[in-house]
Amino acid sequence: MSTAKKQIHLAAHFPGVNSTTIWSDPASGSQIDFSSFEHFAATAERGKLDFLFLAEGLRLREHKGEIHDLDVVGRPDTLTVLAAVAAITEHLGVVGTINTTFNEPFELARQLASLELVSGGRSGWNIVTSNDAFTGENFRRGGFLGNPDRYTRAAEFVDVATALWQGAGVEHHGEFFDVVGPLSVPVSPQGKPVILQAGVSDEGRDLAARYADAIFSPFADLAKGREFYADIQERLARFGRAPDSLKILPGASFVLGDTEREATERYDYERRAQVSAATAIRTVEAVWGRDLSEYDPDGPLPSIDLVVDEDITAGRAKTHRDSRGTAQQWLDRAEAEGLTLREAVITQQSRGVLVGTPEQVADRIDEFVQTEASDGFILVPSITPSGLDEFVDKVIPLLQERGSFRTDYEGATLRENLFAH
Incomplete structure (x- = not known):
């Protein structure tokens, strides 16, 4: 007797606030014009994806005291964009990152309840915290x-x-908040927004297991994905929740080619395009803690003796706590593999990427889901706004043919579609 295949859930991250975006590509469009969001959302809905996801930066990043111009500068407010996207779509969920550290619960609850109403129950909230005093x-x-x-x-x-x-x-008097409700907005069609969480620290995992409907995880590696999946299932049980009450969706970019060789060559191009000479120098400066503009990005990494452990990049979470230890790891790997400064940065910034022919990428996604390494993926294209088009045109039909991905939306709300299977 055959067993029905576990259904794949896919969403799309509008690129820009990350190191994936290729700004220099001729196909790259605006990060600000609403036409970009419109194109991206239309493609995601055509592909029957669960939701469109927006990250958010609350302050422009600075490097050496100046605006970091290699990042998005001036993106419109997340909730405003999502409301506009909801107006031009019928089924696609709209999910945004909103910080709990620097917002207030009554105001945000009212804003999200309003988004729920105007979208017909298709909204979601990605909960993040911040220890960034600069922000x-x-x-x-x-x-x-x-x-x-x-x-x-x-x-x-x-x-x-x-x-x-x-x-x-509501009559709430707690450690952080004093709130007296109720809201001036009616209860939404799905009861409340879908809740996402993206932290993978021990505290973050517990927060997700207690509250979240989905996790935006960084584990696009099969073994690590299975380990994380099993850990979250154990935590769900600890909080009295059912195993299928939370979806795990790693973020992953993708590179397609008509042949495996073509996909690999395109991947090599994209990795170098994502890390320009200027990006490479500034990335190393953030670890070494000092100005290194006189160094050749295609030359060797600076000596460990130059590390001063100062924060010269503000507005973005540090990816390391021990500057000298991190620098030494980079130097050791660069020496062992014969890497230049830029190549070392490219290697260090490599994330989960689905590379291959459409058939190979479909195989990989299906393997993740059927073997419980994830429930699907949040796709992160490298080009705005057309980078999702190829995936929807070439990979989605293959997943549909296998019976692992929907051919149409099952419900009217985001929660109904996310938990239809």
Whole structure:
């Protein structure tokens, strides 16, 4: 007797706030014009994807005291863009990252409840926390919260928002918030927005297992994905939740080719295009903590003796805590593999990428889902706004033919579509 295949869930991350975007490619379009969001959303809905995802930066990143011009500068507000996208789509979910550290639960609950209404129950909220005092300077509370406090604040934040979304009066007096409801917005078609969470620390995993409907995970490696999947299942049981009550969706970019060789060659081009000479130097400067503009990006990495462990990049989470230790690891790998400065950065910044023919990429996605390494993927194209087109045209039909991906939307709300299978 055959067993029905586990269904794949796919979403799309509008690129830009990451190191994946290839700004220099002739096909690259605007990160700001609404026509880009419109094209991207139309493609995602044509492919029957679950939702469109937007990241958010609350302050422009700075490097050596100046605006970091290799990143998005001036992207419109997330909730405003999502409301506009909801107006031009019928089934596609609209999900945005909104910070719990620098917002207030009553105001955000009202904004998300409004997005729920105008979208017909297709909204989602990606919960993130921040310990970035540079960002906090622009908010009333400002300052800095360490890990335990920011996750405690996040949990209380979600508890308050959830109570408000239920439509009853709220009389909350907690460690971080004093809130008296109710909201002035009716209960939405799906009850409350779908909740996503993206942190993978121990505290982040517990927060997800307690509250989230989906996790935006970084584990696009099969073995690590299975380990993470199993860990989350154990945590779900600890919080009294069913195994199928949370979807795990790693972020992954993709590179397609008519042959495996063509895909590999295209991948090599994209990796170099993503890390320009200027990007390479600034990335190394952030680790070494000093100006290195006189160094050749196609030459060797600077000596470990030059590391001063200063924060010269602000507005973005540090990817390392031990600057000298990180620099030494980079130097050791560069020496062992004969890498230049730029090649070392390319190697260090490599993330989960699905590379191959459409058939090979479809095989890989199906393997992840059928062997419980994930429930699908959040796709991160390298080109805006047309980078998703090829995937929808070439890979989605193959997944549909295999019976692992929907041929049409099952429900009217994002939650119904996310949990249809």
